[in-house]
Amino acid sequence: MERLLFFPGGPLLLLLCWVCLCAEGKAKELVVVDQDGAGPGGSDMQSLLLVLHSPEVELLGITLVSGDCWRDEGVAHTLRLLEVAGRREVPVVGGAVYPLLRTRKETEIWEELFGKLFYKGAWNRAYLGKELHPPLSFPEDPFRPPPPVEGTPALRPTPGIAANFLIEAARNHPGEVTLLALGPLTDIALACRLDPEFSQRIKKLVLMGASIDPRTSDPEWSTDPRFEFNFFWDPEAAHIVLTSPWKRVEAYPVDPGIQAVMRRELLSEVSEGNSAVARYLKQYAWIGLPMWDEVAVAGWLDPSLIVQKETLFLDVDISHGPGYGNTLTWKPGSEPGLGQQRVELVRQIEPKRFYRFFRERIYTAPSER
Numbered sequence: 001m002e003r004l005l006f007f008p009g010g011p012l013l014l015l016l017c018w019v020c021l022c023a024e025g026k027a028k029e030l031v032v033v034d035q036d037g038a039g040p041g042g043s044d045m046q047s048l049l050l051v052l053h054s055p056e057v058e059l060l061g062i063t064l065v066s067g068d069c070w071r072d073e074g075v076a077h078t079l080r081l082l083e084v085a086g087r088r089e090v091p092v093v094g095g096a097v098y099p100l101l102r103t104r105k106e107t108e109i110w111e112e113l114f115g116k117l118f119y120k121g122a123w124n125r126a127y128l129g130k131e132l133h134p135p136l137s138f139p140e141d142p143f144r145p146p147p148p149v150e151g152t153p154a155l156r157p158t159p160g161i162a163a164n165f166l167i168e169a170a171r172n173h174p175g176e177v178t179l180l181a182l183g184p185l186t187d188i189a190l191a192c193r194l195d196p197e198f199s200q201r202i203k204k205l206v207l208m209g210a211s212i213d214p215r216t217s218d219p220e221w222s223t224d225p226r227f228e229f230n231f232f233w234d235p236e237a238a239h240i241v242l243t244s245p246w247k248r249v250e251a252y253p254v255d256p257g258i259q260a261v262m263r264r265e266l267l268s269e270v271s272e273g274n275s276a277v278a279r280y281l282k283q284y285a286w287i288g289l290p291m292w293d294e295v296a297v298a299g300w301l302d303p304s305l306i307v308q309k310e311t312l313f314l315d316v317d318i319s320h321g322p323g324y325g326n327t328l329t330w331k332p333g334s335e336p337g338l339g340q341q342r343v344e345l346v347r348q349i350e351p352k353r354f355y356r357f358f359r360e361r362i363y364t365a366p367s368e369r
Contacts, residue, residue: 028055028056028057028058029056029057029058029178030058030060030169030173030176030177030178030203031051031057031058031059031060031177031178031179031180032059032060032061032062032063032165032166032169032177032178032179032180033047033048033051033059033061033062033063033180033182034062034063034064034065034095034162034166034179034180034181034182034183034185034187034188035047035048035062035063035064035065035074035078035180035182035183035293036064036065036066036067036068036069036074036121036182036183036184036230037064037068037069037071037073037074037075037077037078037183038067038068038069038073038074038077039069039074039077039078039080039081039148039150039284040077040080040081040148040149040150040280040283040284041280041281041283041284041285041286042284042285042286042289043286043289043290043291043292043293043294044068044074044077044182044183044293045077045078045081045284046262046281046285046291046293046294047182047293047294047296047297048062048078048081049081049085049277049281049362050294050297050298050301050358050361050362051180051297052082052085052087052090053085053361053362054301054361056301057301059087059090060091060169060173060177061090061091061092061093061158061165061169062078062090062091062092062093063092063093063094063095063162063165063166063187064078064092064093064094064095064162065095065096065162065183065184065186065187066096066097066098066099066121066122066142066184066186066233067121067122067183067184067229067230067233068121068122068183068229069121069122069138069145070097070122070139070142070143070145071094071095071096071097071142072094072097072142072143072145073139073145073146073148075092075094075157076145076148076152076153077148077150078092079092079153079155079156079157080148080150080151080152080153080155081280082153082155083153083154083155084150084276084277084280085276085277086276088155091158091165092155092157092158093157093158093160093161093162093165094157094161094162095161095162095163095186095187095190096162096163096186096187096190097142097143098142098186099184099186099233099234099236099237100186100189100234100236100237100240101234101235101236102233102234102235102236102325104123107120107123110320110324113322114321114322115223117232118220119220119229121229121233122138122142123138124138125138149284150280150283150284162187162190163187163188163190163191163194164191164194166179166187166188166191166198167191167194167195167198170191170195170198170201170202171195171201174201175201175203175247176203177201177202177203178202178203178204178205178206178300179202179204179205179206180206180207180296180297180300181205181206181207181208181209181241182207182208182293182296182297183208183230184229184230184231184233184234184237184238185207185209185230185231185234185237185238185240185241186233186234186237188205188237188241189234189236189237189238189240189241190237192240192241192244193240198244199244199245199246199247200245200246200247202246202247203247203248204246204247204248204249204250205241205246205248205249205250206249206250206251206252206296206297206300207230207241207249207250207251207252207296208230208251208252208257208292208293208295208296209228209230209231209238209251209252209253210228210231210251210253210254210314210327210329210345211225211226211227211228211231211253211254211255211326211327212225212226212253212254212255212327212329212345212347213225213255214253214254214255214258215255215258216258218258221254224326226323226326226327226328227325227326227327228253228254228325228326228327231316231325231326231327232325232326233325235316235317235318235324235325236318238316238325239315239316239318242314242315242316242340242341242343243315243338243339243340243341244339244341245339245341246341248344249314249341249342249343249344250299250300250343250344250345250346251314251343251344251345251346252292252295252296252299252346253327253345253346253347254292255346255347255348256295256299256306256346256347256348256349257290257291257292257293257295257296258290258292259290259295259348259349259351260290260291260294260295260349260351260354260355261288261289261290261291262285262286262287262288262289262291263287263288264287266355266358266359267281267282267285267287269359269363270358270359270362270363271285272363277362281362291354291358294358295349295354298349298354298357298358298361299346299349301357302357304353305349305350305353305354305357306346306348306349306350307348307349307350308346308347308348309344309345309346309347310344310345310347311332311342311343311344311345312329312330312331312332312342312343312345313329313330313331313332313335313340313341313342313343314327314328314329314340314341314343314345315328315329315340316328329345
């Protein structure tokens with residue numbers, strides 16, 4: 001008590017200083033994001049912005065895998081986004097270029113046998129939904145991406161391989177790292193195979209993947225409601241990840257993602273002003289596209305956005321038949337017991353609350369450099 005009396009400004013000021021120091025010293029959530037990096041704008045880039053603008057997150061790094069686009073193109077979009085957002089310190093590490101087994105040729109043969117696919121990511125010849133956002137290009141050569149339309153980044157990727165970066169992050173911070181898996185699961189599957197203890201060192205795996213019963217007339221799911229692109233691109237990788245021993249898995253399938261769409265009203269709200277991020281969104285946000293990855297990030301950051309969850313055992317069809325890459329699920333007690341993990345699967349979110357959360361995080365972010 002004596003020390004309080006002699007502290008300049010009195011006990012009240014000391015108490016206020018102590019509260020501020022405690023608030024500042026609160027441990028942040030350590031996070032690594034594995035993403036497939038299509039851009040500019042769109043769900044891949046906008047979900048990264050949501051992570052970058054969340055003060056409770058310490059982003060250890062971003063790893064890039066092929067999927068929506070080839071790896072090197074995704075690396076370029078991500079580096080440019082970090083420049084726009086003023087976060088040049090975040091490591092960006094390239095990962096797997098190709099799926100573990102699936103090939104373009106095999107996929108084309110599959111289509112001849114079982115029907116044409118609406119969307120094949122980097123294997124697309126032309127994207128059927130190009131009217132919804134700036135046109136995407138799909139080069140034949142993964143190692144010669146087109147120059148980013150938003151500008152070539154001066155930043156360079158961090159040397160190394162994504163799987164090794166993931167393993168080291170988990171080893172350096174055992175039980176503390178949340179892994180946000182927002183693209184195909186090739187990098188994470190490789191980490192699981194290279195280090196059998198990797199999954200047990202991760203605090204929580206949050207993945208955007210799977211499809212259960214999306215309520216939509218979209219042609220992508222009208223004939224096959226269990227199709228989901230991240231699982232489709234590399235089914236074997238998804239199978240390895242879903243049968244690895246994680247402490248906790250939270251999955252955001254197609255179902256809640258289609259409940260939130262980037263609308264013009266939302267875009268006008270988050271792109272107000274003349275900041276670098278506002279200008280970026282105003283020019284490159286994809287109007288009309290579901291916010292799949294943003295919903296996964298927001299639901300993890302604020303569980304109050306979730307209105308329905310279900311515990312299921314989850315896996316992927318790797319039979320190379322008509323359902324190759326499709327989502328498989330079992331109620332607890334009916335699972336085959338071949339390593340499938342118990343998953344907290346989000347079925348529904350509250351869209352208005354999500355829009356408010358996204359708007360506040362993006363709009364109230366610190367000023368960009």
